[in-house]
Amino acid sequence: MRGLQIRGLYNFASLPSSFDISNVMEAWALLWGCRIGLWFAPFPRVLAGVQYCATHGRSSRPVTPEETVRGVTRALRMSWHASCLTQALAGWIMLTRHGTESRVKIGVTSPEQQGFKAHAWLECGGRVILGDHEGELGLDGYHVIWTLPAE
Numbered sequence: 001m002r003g004l005q006i007r008g009l010y011n012f013a014s015l016p017s018s019f020d021i022s023n024v025m026e027a028w029a030l031l032w033g034c035r036i037g038l039w040f041a042p043f044p045r046v047l048a049g050v051q052y053c054a055t056h057g058r059s060s061r062p063v064t065p066e067e068t069v070r071g072v073t074r075a076l077r078m079s080w081h082a083s084c085l086t087q088a089l090a091g092w093i094m095l096t097r098h099g100t101e102s103r104v105k106i107g108v109t110s111p112e113q114q115g116f117k118a119h120a121w122l123e124c125g126g127r128v129i130l131g132d133h134e135g136e137l138g139l140d141g142y143h144v145i146w147t148l149p150a151e
Contacts, residue, residue: 002006021070023063023071023094024071026071026072026088026094027068028075028078030094031090033070033090034046035079036052037080038090047148050089050092050093050148052092053097054092054093054097058097059098062098063095063098065124065125070089070097070127071081085106087120087130088104089104092122092148095122100124102122102124103151104119105122105144105146106118106120107119107120107139107142108142108143108145109142110143121139
């Protein structure tokens, strides 16, 4: 019964030994929490909630940036409409909870570059780990207007 799928849920016996259900479930809960917050609350209130979750849910279990990305991308399969900002915020909370420094950035393009666009991404250790998929412009085409934590 390897690889058996029942309504989008995997047979846990067929998952690789490196699969960490706690990472995926943490990412899933954070994706939904951020998504619902962004739907219904003003951004400053969402930001306060994000910072509260990151600082009041500390974990002694270390989680690498790669494990965080894996958890978020797997949780995306069970989430609906998780925007780039939702993903970046959830990843930032996870990394901060587990003691890894990272930074969420929001950037915009100028209207002369294929119209106005906004995008959010997550950086850790000087490299983009979530949100590096923005087509022809790449992230170099974005002017950073906001970071978390502030620079």
